[in-house]
Amino acid sequence: MSNTLEPSPASGQAAPSEPPETEPLLGRIGAASQREGAPFWKNLIMGTGFLAQIGLLTLTATTWVSIFSLPVGLFTLHPLFNSIGVLLLFEAVLLLQPTHTANQKFKGAIIHSTLTGVSLLLFVGAGVAILLNKIRIKHEHFGSAHAILGLVVYVLILIQAIIGFAQFYTPRAFGSVENAKAIYKYHRLAGYMIELLLVVTLIAASRTTFALGPLSFKTWTVVIGSSSVAIGVIPRIKKEKLGFKCR
Numbered sequence: 536m537s538n539t540l541e542p543s544p545a546s547g548q549a550a551p552s553e554p555p556e557t558e559p560l561l562g563r564i565g566a567a568s569q570r571e572g573a574p575f576w577k578n579l580i581m582g583t584g585f586l587a588q589i590g591l592l593t594l595t596a597t598t599w600v601s602i603f604s605l606p607v608g609l610f611t612l613h614p615l616f617n618s619i620g621v622l623l624l625f626e627a628v629l630l631l632q633p634t635h636t637a638n639q640k641f642k643g644a645i646i647h648s649t650l651t652g653v654s655l656l657l658f659v660g661a662g663v664a665i666l667l668n669k670i671r672i673k674h675e676h677f678g679s680a681h682a683i684l685g686l687v688v689y690v691l692i693l694i695q696a697i698i699g700f701a702q703f704y705t706p707r708a709f710g711s712v713e714n715a716k717a718i719y720k721y722h723r724l725a726g727y728m729i730e731l732l733l734v735v736t737l738i739a740a741s742r743t744t745f746a747l748g749p750l751s752f753k754t755w756t757v758v759i760g761s762s763s764v765a766i767g768v769i770p771r772i773k774k775e776k777l778g779f780k781c782r
Protein backbone atom coordinates (compact mmCIF):
# COMPACT_ATOMS: atom_id res chain seq x y z
CA MET A 536 0.00 0.00 0.00
CA SER A 537 1.41 3.34 -0.92
CA ASN A 538 1.11 6.57 1.00
CA THR A 539 -1.25 8.54 -1.22
CA LEU A 540 -1.63 11.49 1.09
CA GLU A 541 -0.48 14.73 -0.42
CA PRO A 542 2.87 15.83 0.97
CA SER A 543 2.32 18.50 3.57
CA PRO A 544 4.14 21.79 3.24
CA ALA A 545 5.44 21.02 6.70
CA SER A 546 6.72 17.52 5.74
CA GLY A 547 10.06 16.68 7.24
CA GLN A 548 10.22 19.93 9.16
CA ALA A 549 10.73 20.21 12.88
CA ALA A 550 7.72 20.20 15.21
CA PRO A 551 6.07 23.60 15.63
CA SER A 552 7.67 25.72 18.28
CA GLU A 553 5.93 26.90 21.47
CA PRO A 554 3.14 29.41 20.81
CA PRO A 555 4.15 33.02 21.42
CA GLU A 556 2.90 34.89 24.50
CA THR A 557 0.63 37.04 22.33
CA GLU A 558 -1.29 34.03 21.02
CA PRO A 559 -4.98 33.77 22.09
CA LEU A 560 -5.64 31.32 24.94
CA LEU A 561 -7.25 28.73 22.65
CA GLY A 562 -4.66 29.24 19.92
CA ARG A 563 -4.83 30.85 16.49
CA ILE A 564 -7.49 29.65 14.04
CA GLY A 565 -6.35 26.33 12.56
CA ALA A 566 -3.29 26.40 14.81
CA ALA A 567 -3.72 23.03 16.53
CA SER A 568 -0.76 21.10 15.13
CA GLN A 569 0.50 17.70 16.24
CA ARG A 570 4.08 17.63 17.46
CA GLU A 571 6.38 15.05 15.86
CA GLY A 572 6.22 11.81 17.87
CA ALA A 573 3.27 13.01 20.00
CA PRO A 574 0.52 10.39 20.51
CA PHE A 575 -2.58 10.69 18.34
CA TRP A 576 -5.01 10.77 21.28
CA LYS A 577 -3.71 14.24 22.19
CA ASN A 578 -5.09 15.51 18.87
CA LEU A 579 -8.59 14.87 20.25
CA ILE A 580 -8.29 17.54 22.94
CA MET A 581 -5.67 19.89 21.47
CA GLY A 582 -6.58 23.60 21.17
CA THR A 583 -10.38 23.93 21.12
CA GLY A 584 -10.68 20.12 20.78
CA PHE A 585 -11.63 19.77 24.46
CA LEU A 586 -14.77 21.86 23.78
CA ALA A 587 -15.72 19.41 21.05
CA GLN A 588 -15.22 16.55 23.54
CA ILE A 589 -17.49 18.25 26.10
CA GLY A 590 -20.12 18.72 23.36
CA LEU A 591 -19.86 15.09 22.21
CA LEU A 592 -20.15 13.89 25.81
CA THR A 593 -23.27 16.05 26.24
CA LEU A 594 -24.84 14.69 23.03
CA THR A 595 -24.08 11.05 23.89
CA ALA A 596 -25.18 11.38 27.52
CA THR A 597 -28.44 13.17 26.68
CA THR A 598 -29.30 10.49 24.10
CA TRP A 599 -28.53 7.61 26.46
CA VAL A 600 -30.42 9.15 29.40
CA SER A 601 -33.50 9.49 27.15
CA ILE A 602 -33.41 6.02 25.61
CA PHE A 603 -32.63 4.13 28.81
CA SER A 604 -35.43 5.91 30.67
CA LEU A 605 -37.80 3.76 28.57
CA PRO A 606 -38.01 -0.05 28.29
CA VAL A 607 -35.26 -1.33 25.98
CA GLY A 608 -36.53 -2.63 22.61
CA LEU A 609 -35.76 -2.71 18.89
CA PHE A 610 -36.11 1.11 18.70
CA THR A 611 -33.39 1.55 21.38
CA LEU A 612 -30.79 0.27 18.91
CA HIS A 613 -31.50 3.19 16.53
CA PRO A 614 -30.45 6.11 18.78
CA LEU A 615 -27.89 3.95 20.61
CA PHE A 616 -25.98 2.94 17.46
CA ASN A 617 -26.43 6.40 15.89
CA SER A 618 -25.05 8.17 18.96
CA ILE A 619 -21.92 5.98 19.01
CA GLY A 620 -21.59 6.35 15.22
CA VAL A 621 -21.77 10.15 15.47
CA LEU A 622 -19.23 10.12 18.32
CA LEU A 623 -16.74 7.99 16.35
CA LEU A 624 -17.17 10.02 13.17
CA PHE A 625 -16.38 13.29 14.98
CA GLU A 626 -13.42 11.68 16.78
CA ALA A 627 -12.13 10.45 13.42
CA VAL A 628 -12.06 14.06 12.16
CA LEU A 629 -10.71 15.60 15.40
CA LEU A 630 -7.89 13.07 15.31
CA LEU A 631 -6.83 14.03 11.80
CA GLN A 632 -7.22 17.83 11.98
CA PRO A 633 -3.86 18.60 13.73
CA THR A 634 -1.78 16.27 11.48
CA HIS A 635 0.55 18.13 9.13
CA THR A 636 3.59 15.98 8.26
CA ALA A 637 3.33 13.21 5.65
CA ASN A 638 4.02 10.57 8.32
CA GLN A 639 1.32 11.91 10.66
CA LYS A 640 -1.19 12.18 7.82
CA PHE A 641 -0.46 8.61 6.72
CA LYS A 642 -0.81 7.03 10.19
CA GLY A 643 -3.74 9.33 10.98
CA ALA A 644 -5.56 8.24 7.80
CA ILE A 645 -5.32 4.57 8.87
CA ILE A 646 -6.91 5.32 12.29
CA HIS A 647 -9.40 7.69 10.63
CA SER A 648 -10.52 5.05 8.12
CA THR A 649 -10.84 2.41 10.88
CA LEU A 650 -13.01 4.69 13.03
CA THR A 651 -15.19 5.75 10.11
CA GLY A 652 -15.52 2.10 9.03
CA VAL A 653 -16.85 1.16 12.48
CA SER A 654 -19.20 4.16 12.52
CA LEU A 655 -20.51 3.15 9.08
CA LEU A 656 -21.38 -0.33 10.42
CA LEU A 657 -23.15 1.32 13.39
CA PHE A 658 -25.14 3.59 11.04
CA VAL A 659 -26.20 0.56 8.97
CA GLY A 660 -27.32 -1.20 12.19
CA ALA A 661 -29.19 1.93 13.35
CA GLY A 662 -30.92 2.31 9.97
CA VAL A 663 -31.95 -1.36 9.83
CA ALA A 664 -33.25 -1.18 13.44
CA ILE A 665 -35.55 1.81 12.74
CA LEU A 666 -36.76 0.34 9.43
CA LEU A 667 -37.64 -3.01 11.07
CA ASN A 668 -39.23 -1.23 14.03
CA LYS A 669 -41.42 0.84 11.72
CA ILE A 670 -42.44 -2.26 9.74
CA ARG A 671 -43.24 -3.99 13.06
CA ILE A 672 -45.47 -1.17 14.33
CA LYS A 673 -46.83 -0.46 10.80
CA HIS A 674 -45.75 3.20 10.90
CA GLU A 675 -45.19 5.22 7.72
CA HIS A 676 -41.58 5.57 6.52
CA PHE A 677 -39.76 8.89 5.99
CA GLY A 678 -42.69 10.95 7.22
CA SER A 679 -40.70 13.49 9.27
CA ALA A 680 -37.92 16.01 8.61
CA HIS A 681 -35.63 13.86 10.80
CA ALA A 682 -36.38 10.72 8.80
CA ILE A 683 -35.68 12.42 5.44
CA LEU A 684 -32.53 14.18 6.66
CA GLY A 685 -31.40 10.90 8.26
CA LEU A 686 -31.77 9.01 5.01
CA VAL A 687 -29.86 11.70 3.08
CA VAL A 688 -27.03 11.73 5.63
CA TYR A 689 -26.76 7.91 5.64
CA VAL A 690 -26.40 7.90 1.84
CA LEU A 691 -23.83 10.75 1.91
CA ILE A 692 -21.77 8.97 4.60
CA LEU A 693 -21.76 5.78 2.51
CA ILE A 694 -20.61 7.64 -0.63
CA GLN A 695 -17.98 9.60 1.35
CA ALA A 696 -16.64 6.39 2.93
CA ILE A 697 -16.39 4.54 -0.40
CA ILE A 698 -14.58 7.43 -2.14
CA GLY A 699 -12.30 8.08 0.87
CA PHE A 700 -11.39 4.39 1.12
CA ALA A 701 -10.60 4.21 -2.60
CA GLN A 702 -8.50 7.43 -2.49
CA PHE A 703 -6.26 6.05 0.23
CA TYR A 704 -6.20 2.28 -0.28
CA THR A 705 -6.77 1.91 -4.05
CA PRO A 706 -5.71 5.27 -5.56
CA ARG A 707 -5.30 3.71 -9.02
CA ALA A 708 -9.08 3.59 -9.18
CA PHE A 709 -8.77 7.33 -9.97
CA GLY A 710 -6.31 6.74 -12.82
CA SER A 711 -3.25 7.83 -10.83
CA VAL A 712 -2.07 8.54 -7.29
CA GLU A 713 -1.93 12.27 -8.18
CA ASN A 714 -5.58 12.24 -9.26
CA ALA A 715 -6.54 10.56 -5.97
CA LYS A 716 -4.57 13.18 -4.00
CA ALA A 717 -6.09 16.04 -5.96
CA ILE A 718 -9.56 15.40 -4.61
CA TYR A 719 -8.66 15.20 -0.90
CA LYS A 720 -9.80 18.77 -0.41
CA TYR A 721 -13.28 17.82 -1.60
CA HIS A 722 -13.29 14.84 0.77
CA ARG A 723 -12.50 17.22 3.66
CA LEU A 724 -15.11 19.78 2.60
CA ALA A 725 -17.75 17.05 2.18
CA GLY A 726 -16.76 15.65 5.61
CA TYR A 727 -17.47 18.98 7.34
CA MET A 728 -20.78 19.30 5.43
CA ILE A 729 -21.78 15.80 6.58
CA GLU A 730 -20.90 16.70 10.19
CA LEU A 731 -23.14 19.77 9.92
CA LEU A 732 -25.96 17.66 8.49
CA LEU A 733 -25.53 15.09 11.29
CA VAL A 734 -25.98 17.81 13.91
CA VAL A 735 -29.10 19.13 12.12
CA THR A 736 -30.44 15.54 11.94
CA LEU A 737 -29.93 15.17 15.70
CA ILE A 738 -31.78 18.43 16.36
CA ALA A 739 -34.57 17.22 14.04
CA ALA A 740 -34.67 13.92 15.99
CA SER A 741 -35.49 15.94 19.12
CA ARG A 742 -38.54 17.41 17.28
CA THR A 743 -40.10 14.04 16.28
CA THR A 744 -43.41 13.12 17.92
CA PHE A 745 -41.77 10.27 19.83
CA ALA A 746 -38.90 12.45 21.11
CA LEU A 747 -41.29 15.22 22.20
CA GLY A 748 -43.48 12.58 23.88
CA PRO A 749 -42.33 9.47 25.76
CA LEU A 750 -38.62 9.78 24.89
CA SER A 751 -38.29 13.30 26.31
CA PHE A 752 -35.21 13.95 24.16
CA LYS A 753 -34.67 17.67 24.73
CA THR A 754 -33.83 20.04 21.85
CA TRP A 755 -31.99 22.50 24.11
CA THR A 756 -29.49 19.88 25.31
CA VAL A 757 -28.85 18.82 21.71
CA VAL A 758 -28.37 22.48 20.68
CA ILE A 759 -25.96 23.14 23.59
CA GLY A 760 -24.00 19.95 22.85
CA SER A 761 -23.89 20.67 19.12
CA SER A 762 -22.77 24.28 19.67
CA SER A 763 -19.90 23.13 21.86
CA VAL A 764 -18.88 20.59 19.20
CA ALA A 765 -18.97 23.33 16.53
CA ILE A 766 -16.91 25.75 18.67
CA GLY A 767 -14.41 22.92 19.15
CA VAL A 768 -14.16 21.73 15.56
CA ILE A 769 -14.43 24.90 13.42
CA PRO A 770 -11.41 26.90 14.74
CA ARG A 771 -9.16 23.86 14.16
CA ILE A 772 -9.94 23.67 10.43
CA LYS A 773 -6.73 24.31 8.49
CA LYS A 774 -7.80 26.38 5.49
CA GLU A 775 -4.80 25.26 3.43
CA LYS A 776 -5.99 21.63 3.78
CA LEU A 777 -9.23 22.69 2.10
CA GLY A 778 -7.24 24.05 -0.81
CA PHE A 779 -7.46 27.72 0.18
CA LYS A 780 -4.30 29.77 -0.15
CA CYS A 781 -3.10 31.02 3.25
CA ARG A 782 -0.53 33.63 4.11
Ligand code: HEM
Nearest residue numbers: 614617665666676677678679682685686736740743745752
Ligand atom coordinates in the same frame (compact mmCIF):
# COMPACT_ATOMS: atom_id res chain seq x y z
C1 HEM B 1 -27.60 11.53 13.35
C2 HEM B 1 -27.99 10.34 13.62
C3 HEM B 1 -29.31 9.79 13.12
C4 HEM B 1 -29.66 9.45 11.85
C5 HEM B 1 -28.77 9.54 10.63
C6 HEM B 1 -31.03 8.97 11.89
C7 HEM B 1 -31.75 8.49 10.79
C8 HEM B 1 -33.09 8.14 10.79
C9 HEM B 1 -33.85 7.68 9.65
C10 HEM B 1 -33.29 7.47 8.24
C11 HEM B 1 -35.12 7.48 10.06
C12 HEM B 1 -36.31 7.07 9.15
C13 HEM B 1 -36.68 5.62 9.20
C14 HEM B 1 -37.98 5.38 8.46
O1 HEM B 1 -38.75 6.32 8.23
O2 HEM B 1 -38.23 4.24 8.10
C15 HEM B 1 -35.19 7.81 11.46
C16 HEM B 1 -36.33 7.77 12.25
C17 HEM B 1 -36.38 8.08 13.59
N1 HEM B 1 -35.33 8.41 14.41
FE1 HEM B 1 -33.44 8.72 13.80
N2 HEM B 1 -31.48 9.06 13.17
C18 HEM B 1 -30.47 9.54 13.97
C19 HEM B 1 -30.49 9.75 15.34
C20 HEM B 1 -31.62 9.61 16.13
C21 HEM B 1 -31.66 9.87 17.54
C22 HEM B 1 -30.43 10.26 18.39
C23 HEM B 1 -32.94 9.68 17.95
C24 HEM B 1 -33.56 9.82 19.29
C25 HEM B 1 -32.93 10.04 20.40
C26 HEM B 1 -33.71 9.29 16.79
C27 HEM B 1 -35.05 9.03 16.77
C28 HEM B 1 -35.79 8.67 15.68
C29 HEM B 1 -37.23 8.50 15.68
C30 HEM B 1 -38.15 8.70 16.86
C31 HEM B 1 -37.59 8.12 14.37
C32 HEM B 1 -38.99 7.92 13.82
C33 HEM B 1 -39.39 9.29 13.28
C34 HEM B 1 -40.66 9.31 12.53
O3 HEM B 1 -41.59 8.67 12.95
O4 HEM B 1 -40.68 10.00 11.51
N3 HEM B 1 -32.86 9.26 15.70
N4 HEM B 1 -33.94 8.20 11.89
